[in-house]
Amino acid sequence: MEVGFLGLGIMGKAMAANLLRHGFRVTVWNRTLSKCDELVAMGAAVGDTPASVVAKCKYTIAMLSDPSAALSVVFDKDGVLEQIGEGKGYVDMSTVDAATSCKISEAVKQKGGAFVEAPVSGSKKPAEDGQLVILAAGDKALYDDMVPAFDVLGKKSFFLGEMGNGAKMKLVVNMIMGSMMNAFSEGLCLADKSGLSPQTLLDVLDLGAIANPMFKMKGPSMLQGSYNPAFPLKHQQKDMRLALSLGDENAVSMPVAAAANEVCPRPPYLQNITTKLINMQLRTGSQAFKKARSLGLGDLDFSAVHEVLKGTGGSG
Numbered sequence: 216m217e218v219g220f221l222g223l224g225i226m227g228k229a230m231a232a233n234l235l236r237h238g239f240r241v242t243v244w245n246r247t248l249s250k251c252d253e254l255v256a257m258g259a260a261v262g263d264t265p266a267s268v269v270a271k272c273k274y275t276i277a278m279l280s281d282p283s284a285a286l287s288v289v290f291d292k293d294g295v296l297e298q299i300g301e302g303k304g305y306v307d308m309s310t311v312d313a314a315t316s317c318k319i320s321e322a323v324k325q326k327g328g329a330f331v332e333a334p335v336s337g338s339k340k341p342a343e344d345g346q347l348v349i350l351a352a353g354d355k356a357l358y359d360d361m362v363p364a365f366d367v368l369g370k371k372s373f374f375l376g377e378m379g380n381g382a383k384m385k386l387v388v389n390m391i392m393g394s395m396m397n398a399f400s401e402g403l404c405l406a407d408k409s410g411l412s413p414q415t416l417l418d419v420l421d422l423g424a425i426a427n428p429m430f431k432m433k434g435p436s437m438l439q440g441s442y443n444p445a446f447p448l449k450h451q452q453k454d455m456r457l458a459l460s461l462g463d464e465n466a467v468s469m470p471v472a473a474a475a476n477e478v479c480p481r482p483p484y485l486q487n488i489t490t491k492l493i494n495m496q497l498r499t500g501s502q503a504f505k506k507a508r509s510l511g512l513g514d515l516d517f518s519a520v521h522e523v524l525k526g527t528g529g530s531g
């Protein structure tokens with residue numbers, strides 16, 4: 216099977232390499248073209264532009280940073296839309312909001328092509344190991360065509376129905392993950408400040424009902440203040456922002472997610488007012504992931520939010 220692959224960041228590079236290792240013929244493109252070299256050494260071909268990749272390949276996958284990148288690669292000059300058409304499929308695996316997926320879907324369909332959104336759960340290591348969880352929605356026939364590729368990239372694919380459901384599911388998952396990371400970081404700080412060994416806390420957590428791969432993998436490096444990026448903090452902050460916006464759209468109050476993002480001590484005059492007002496303050500106020508980005512930590516792993524929560528990153 217031949218596929219195009221647009222976007223060779225942390226995830227895209229690992230995913231394209233995996234496809235190559237499993238015998239797929241892959242044509243890659245990346246905005247910074249030099250990042251294609253490693254894939255070429257593994258046997259990939261290179262396209263000069265997204266349009267040229269789509270012209271060559273029946274199926275093209277994208278793995279890009281955010282909604283603006285996803286839209287740019289489709290709609291800008293030399294973009295996907297210039298060559299998509301009858302008999303071709305486009306699969307965007309980036310984490311974006313449902314509105315972005317729907318906009319791309321409509322444009323691709325108008326040109327006669329098929330579109331599937333397929334964001335993934337799982338980070339750099341699962342991408343390298345083909346252990347992602349794929350959250351797809353949209354054109355079912357294209358989804359079925361892509362199953363051989365999804366089987367290489369992931370351990371399980373979900374087809375979630377209408378366009379936008381993949382994006383929404385991914386944002387719900389990452390909203391939970393971002394809140395958990397904040398709670399975890401606070402727990403490490405609390406253990407430390409109250410005279411307990413944070414390492415012993417990790418051991419205790421790992422044996423109990425809330426043991427999970429994220430605590431196990433990130434905990435030891437957080438204790439060392441080491442944040443080599445697997446999932447960049449700037450992307451987690453984007454996901455919190457998009458998830459909170461999804462909450463707003465659906466009138467779902469999410470005080471935990473909002474509070475987990477918050478870093479400013481609440482001023483006393485706000486402490487006794489209604490939950491609704493507090494939520495407004497949290498959503499418009501300084502937030503932990505935002506604060507971390509503003510301190511220049513956006514390219515580190517998202518666990519670097521720990522620096523803000525423990526105060527060394529300079530809390531607001």
Ligand SMILES: NC(=O)C1=CN([C@@H]2O[C@H](COP(=O)(O)OP(=O)(O)OC[C@H]3O[C@@H](n4cnc5c(N)ncnc54)[C@H](OP(=O)(O)O)[C@@H]3O)[C@@H](O)[C@H]2O)C=CC1
Pocket residue numbers: 222223224225226227245246247250278279280281283284287288308309310311335336337338339445446447450451
């Ligand atoms: N890392 C992770 O653990 C996971 C990430 N995700 C999601 O997957 C997506 C990719 O993540 P990841 O690989 O970590 O991100 P990276 O930041 O490592 O890579 C981002 C990619 O997007 C490209 N890009 C950014 N802006 C533009 C633009 N305007 N036009 C064209 N290309 C652009 C970059 O190109 P260039 O090299 O030129 O900068 C790069 O190829 C994100 O949506 C993220 O939220 C999902 C699950 C896990």
Ligand SMILES: O=CC(=O)O
Pocket residue numbers: 310335336337338389446
């Ligand atoms: O989006 C990030 C992940 O780890 O999943």
